[in-house]
Amino acid sequence: MTQLPAAVLFDMDGTLVDTEPYWMIAESELVHSWGGTWTHDDGLTLVGNGLEVSAAVLQSRGVDLDIATIINKLTDRVTEQLAEVGVPWRPGAQELLRSVRDARIPTALVTMSFRRMAEQIASYIPFEPFDTIVAGDEVENPKPHPEAYLAAAQRLGVQASAAVAIEDSLGGLAAAVAAGTIAIGVPHMVPLPESGDHTIWPTLDGRTIEDLRALAEQRAGDR
Template identity: 45%
Template sequence: MDGTLVDSEKLWDVALQELAAVYGGTLSDDARKAIIGTSMAVSMRIVHDDLGQPERDPQASADWINARILELFRDGLRWRPGALALLRAVRAAGIPTALVTSSTRPLVEVALDTLGRDSFDAVVCGDEVDAAKPHPEPYLTAARLLGVPIARCVAIEDSPTGVASALAAGAAVLAVPAEVPLPPTDGVHQLESLTAADLELLAALLGERPA
């Protein structure tokens, strides 16, 4: 979701830097990049360590971030280039579709006001799995909910954490970097933007693998 479908990473930048300021510090660029695609628990540990305050309560920080990001999400989310057109094409073709995100359910519920509640047959949130990305569980859960073998799924991701999760699950992976560059990776097709993606490309990614 964040950075792949909607340009929400900039809103996370705002919330995270505000939290750092509340704690009397500034979040480093390296820490911010390390946070992208991770679960809230991991993100808060990175923030606390970066600020030199590892003793802080991760849950208290997460609650602060969740409240602030909800405010920012409600002000509106902008689609990433090409994302809406591709999602509409996938849905028009009747292809089963799942949203797999590290964001929590309350945030996702707000984001669905922009994304469309009928845009997905299943939604897997970061607080609804035992192991978050980069563990394969989120994508394996999505495939199970869709009733589709994971080997017949294409995962579209923007972060190293998300790519690792999808690869570990066994999905075909289309990577579209947003906030951080992605190194070339075996088994991962990479595009600069989803404006260059279409149904033919998704079919080709699956055609390269065994049925």
Template identity: 45%
Template sequence: MNDSSSAVRRRPAAVLWDMDGTIVDTEAHWSIAADEIARAHGIEPSPDALAALVGTSLTAGAELMRGWGVDVPVDELVDRQLELAMRNTAAAGLTWRPGAVEMLSALRADSIPLALVTMSYRSYADAVIDALPDDTFDVIVTGDAVERGKPFPDAYLRAAELLGVDVRDCVAIEDSLIGLAAARAAGAQVVGIPHHVAIPEGAADAVWPTLAGRAPEDLWVPLV
């Protein structure tokens, strides 16, 4: 992650993975759900408004939709978006992001602990988890398991706690600015894999177009 030839690098204590847009190409399933909800209430959200949902917790996304003028209680909006996203994913199927499954397999072969840290609720995440090899993740932290979602650090801190590791010795892989902010706030090293949202220089310790062609050694943590 650090190109400096003077940096000492070592295996991360764990790799902490975002899910939607990072492992699997499902961000659009959530955006389409939000768009459908808004249009049902006579509102046409802009592309920027939909992009603002990427990486947010479901409750924060519901608050954004209420800000568009969708006059529905947050809990009802969360339930409806979850229902529609699950419908969309079931209809479209799962498309893996380039290199993600291969990296998960390689890290598992290297006995590096893995955590899934997603703002999707467990009922949705299970579709992705069940499509991966058994026991891919040592720990799973979903949006309905934490009080504060991304960009707060709680989910990443919880994952490190459950793994019994220091989050500062971990690497987080994210596709959104909100997710990167959460991982950085927790103290992890962060790799950005841009998909629906561009990741500017400085928002992550490393930014790669995809995980294709990457090896576990690329995630070794630099010690300054």
């Protein structure tokens, strides 16, 4: 019998680490440097987007740079903040990740941030956190497309339907559901709706691999 979950797939920004405010600062600084305006509400509209999509929005707000340059500038600014201020972990996230690793269940980091940033975040975790990383510069279709989650499951050699995916954004949760995973939404910057297609946990604080097992077995029974 296949163990459940067969793997756990973690989103990064807003799920494992509270870097969304760092992205908003980077976006605001860049738009303002070109004479435009950028508000907190503007930043919320980009939560969970692929970086190319976000860069195109910034272009429409007056940033006269090509997509690749905008992405690099945003990523550079966020990595600077990580180095200067540190990594703001989401409550319970690192503890849950440790619980999964201690249970020897495969894990993946599935993020629309670029690999260099994903590897930077992973390097700050005081244990070996992931068997694979699927980053935004390694997929053709960003979230909410399921490609990133399907790629992670394939790399780990598991069926997506037997893997748990944990997300904080609307687009990310849509990607996890579209890939057929056992999707968990943990709201952070934006509210997430209740749905029969996914499970909402208000926080990861206090959650362990036993909670993931119970959910995966329940979902398998429902299917």
